Amino acid sequence: MSHPLYVAFIWHQHQPLYKSPDSGVSLSSTQQYKLPWVRLHGTKDYLDLILILEQYPKLHQTVNLVPSLILQLEDYIAGTAFDPYLTASLTPAEQLTREQHEFIVQHFFDANHHTLIDPHPRYAELYQQRQDKGQTWCLANWGVQDYSDLLAWHNLAWIDPLFWDDPEIAAWLKQGRNFSLSDRQQIYAKQRQILSRIIPQHRKMQQTGQLEVTTTPYTHPIMPLLADTNSGRVAVPNMTLPEYRFQWAEDIPRHLRKAWDMYTERFGQEPRGLWPSEQSVSPEVLPYIIKQGFKWICSDEAVLGWTLRHFFHRDGAGNVQQPEMLYRPYRLTTPAGDLAIVFRDHRLSDLIGFTYGSMQPKQAAANLVGHLQAIAKKQRENPSEQPWLVTIALDGENCWEFYPQDGKLFLEALYQNLSNDPQLQLVTVSEFIEKFPPTATIPQEQLHSGSWVDGSFTTWIGDPAKNKAWDYLTQARAVLASHPEATEETNPAAWEALYAAEGSDWFWWFGEGHSSNQDAIFDELFREHLAGIYKALNEPVPAYLSQAVEVHEIRANHLPESFIHPVIDGRGDEQDWDKAGRIEVGGARGTMHNSSLIQRLWYGVDHLNFYIRLDFKSGVKPGQELPPELNLLWFYPDKTMHNSPIPLKDVPQQAPVNYLYHHHLEINLLTQSVQFREAAEDYQWQPRFSRAQVALDTCLELSVPWADLQVPPDYPLRLVLVMADNGRFSDYLPENALIPIEVP
Incomplete structure (x- = not known):
């Protein structure tokens, strides 16, 4: 039987409780919030997402609204919530204190400057002054109008482009500068107006059937860890656990009941789906979810992989092998009853969350649809009575900050493409499960205890x-x-x-x-x-x-924290490399390191490229103090392939530079030109074409496409950087080690 490929998008909208507990619980009193993200993301991310979807009525989706987010939205709508950013924004600029000046200069540029600051000339002007001249200069030289304009733009820039045709917003954008307190007060009123539309619009679209709204345990706790912190050792048997064992499973039904009651009050019906916080599940939490009345939950492919003892490999195009195992709902069987579960495609979700924002919107949309069409083709080649369901589930707010126009262009292109393809059908999870109940089962005790992060809980315990x-x-x-x-x-x-x-x-x-x-x-x-x-x-x-739980200071060496998408211009933009891995080189042992010509090494990845950045000692020039040739060499552990020694003279017989490598990229720092080679038979190197980008200005930045290396996703590799002068070995970094990388 021929089926279309069913696709379930689930957008997860969440903010933690920023409200200070000392500010009271009554809506009639002022609520003091520490941070502004509910208000700012509320004007930028929650409403526009579904308003764009509404223009494509054939497309059905699921949105998860966390109760702690809804509560805080209601405080702001009521006008009782105030955060330090809002308080400063509503203060006459001439009455701002010295402490507020410092706070504004430090924090009112907390945004991705490529997408939220640079498009607005006045905001960009103030940002560049702070970046180029420093905070001290701003505090000494900015006048009342500079602060007033910055306060206005900090709030204006977070209003989604979908609303820019609003006459008032359009007038502020055109005005650009010389904002008054009255302007800022009206901008705040506009924010509250946008916030007030969020829940009613979700409720309306759920009633029409285009949207399914789900919920999460009340304040987004990791339920398996509430049941027992020892569950951290299921995925990591040698995990160092807290001194005291937390075992309060009785708190789980409390969180579920409060979420359930809050949902039914706001949406006039009972929820069907539950997004377990951080997609964290365990056998112990299932009866509580079932008894509360939920019909389905979602988790990550890593959890399914651990459950089935199966690793989901991908082909060179990034598509799952054995897709029939991932693209189906399962029935969790327990003595308390049954529960459906869907598992998201981790890579497709991450492409939206972390990579497509750095691509042209139409190209990114076509790439995603291309992946779905490839899956649909595989389904046609393997027909069955039970159709496939591809689940794409991710954070529905933070990623858009990295997209042009907050993702509007990408979503419009994506939704148009999906509407045009009869082989792809977007559904809510409940729609699919009701039409095609799961036939594959997972016994309660077989379900793995883990989350969307590597199928473990190490992000929340063990450190x-x-x-x-x-x-x-x-x-x-x-x-x-x-x-x-x-x-x-x-x-x-x-x-x-x-x-x-x-x-x-x-x-x-x-x-x-x-x-x-x-x-x-x-x-x-x-x-x-x-x-x-x-x-x-x-x-x-x-x-x-x-006392603080930990000392919060800038760390030296650390691993990458997330995907990065730096602009390769040799400028080393601090935001671009914020989440990159970092290795301090200056001050370490070794000839180069003692002289500290290279201060630090940054590295990171996205789904398209591998990135390197080198920070040099001030005044150092290639070809003078610094050797003019940089060589990158890739080593593939436990893989059978042709490998060759480093093609330089005087390479010392010591690890790791005496290893054999498979790929070699040589960069001439004087001309910023590259030569790429691949190891061949008899320890030879064969030239290959490369799309690597190099830029050298205040630092060296480099991107190497994964396509150059021709390695599939989830592939481990190691890298060493070697400096050379006229083909002769000079030094290498990192010292006595290789940089560990895994293709996402």
């Missing part, structure tokens, strides 16, 4: 700082348990503080793996929520809660 935070939470939870009189009805403040502290986001930012310039604020908020438990119970607040 010393993360473990310390769990110990703080465990002790606070025990104190609440010692007060049986403090129920949700008699002491809601204590329970709300607990729910907030159980959210996943605090653990995400603690320790290694992720960082931002607001780590210290997340740390503070976590401890404030914990302190709120003690205060609500009239218990003494432990002294350790007045």
Whole structure:
């Protein structure tokens, strides 16, 4: 039987609780928020996504709205929520304090400057002054109007381009500068107007059948870790666990019930789908989800892979081999009942989330549709009664900051292409499951305990700082348990503080793996929520809660934190390399390292390229102090292929430079030209064509397409950089090591 290829997009909209627990819980009182992201993402990301979709009625999708996000949107709509950014924005510019000036200069450019700042001349002018002349210069030289304009643009730039045809917004964009307090007040009123449309529009589109709205446990906790922090050892048996074991499975139904009740009140019907926080699942949490009434959940292909003991390999085009295993719903069977589960295609989801923003919108849309058409062709070649369902599930807000016009051009091109192809049919998950109930089963005990990150929980537990935070939470939870009189009805403040502290986001930012310039604020908020438990119970607040969980300082060496998409211009834009891996070279051992001609090495990837950046000592010039030739050599561990020695004179007989390598890229730093070679028989090197880009200005930046290396996704490789002068070995980096890379 011939079926179209069914595709389920699930957009996950989430923000942690930024509200300070000391600001009260009544809507009639002012709510103090630490950060502005609910308000700013609310004007940029939640409404436009579904308004664009509404223009293509044949296309059905799913949107997940986390309860903690909805609560905070309602505070802003009511006009009772104030964050430091908003307070400054509504202050007469001549009355701003010195502390506010410093705060504004430091934080009012917290945005991707390529897409949100550079398109607006006045905003870009102020940004360049801060970048080129520094914060101290701005504080000394900016006048009242400079601050007033910056306050206006910080808010204007986050209003989605879909709304730019609004007469008031269009007038502000045209005005460009000389904004007054009245202008800023009206911009804030416009923000609240946009926010007020978000929930009604979702409700309306769900009622028409084009949209399915799902929910998440109340404050986005990792349910398997609430049940038992020892579940971290399922994927990582040698994980270092917190000192105290957190085992409060009884909190799981509380989070689920609060999410359920909140959803039914806002949407006038019961939810069917649940997005488990961070797509984290385990056998222990399934009965709670089933008993609450949910019909389906979603997780990641890594979790399915661990469950089935199957690794999902991809071909050279990036498409899944054995797709019939991934592109189907499964039925989880438990004594409490059954539950459907879908698993997302991790790579297709990541392409939207991390790579397509750096491509031309029409090219990116065509690439995604091309992947889906290739899957549809495989389905036609393997016909069955049960059609395939490709699930693409990802963060629905943060990625658009890296797209031109906030993703509008990409989404319009994508939706038009999808509408034009009769072989591709977009559905909500519930639509598909009702029409084609899952036939494949997974017994409860077989389900893997893990998340979308590598099928493990290492992002939220196992690191010393993360473990310390769990110990703080465990002790606070025990104190609440010692007060049986403090129920949700008699002491809601204590329970709300607990729910907030159980959210996943605090653990995400603690320790290694992720960082931002607001780590210290997340740390503070976590401890404030914990302190709120003690205060609500009239218990003494432990002294350790007045101290940061960890020291928040700029780290030296670290692994990549996310995908990167740097512009290769030799300028080393700080935002472009913010999430890259970093290796400090200056001060290490070795001839080059002692003289510190190269200060540090940055490296990272996206789905298209591998990236390298070298920062040089000030004043150093290639061909003078610095050797004029840079060689990149790739080593492929555990792979059988032709390999050759480094083609330079005087290479020392020591690891790793005495290894045999498969690919070699030689860069002439004087001319910025490249030569690419591949190892052949008899230890020879054969020339190959390369699309590598090189730029040298204040630093060296380089991109090498994965297509040059002709390696498939999920392929491990290692890299060494070797400096040379006229074909003679000079030095290499990193010292005594290779850079580990994996093709995404």
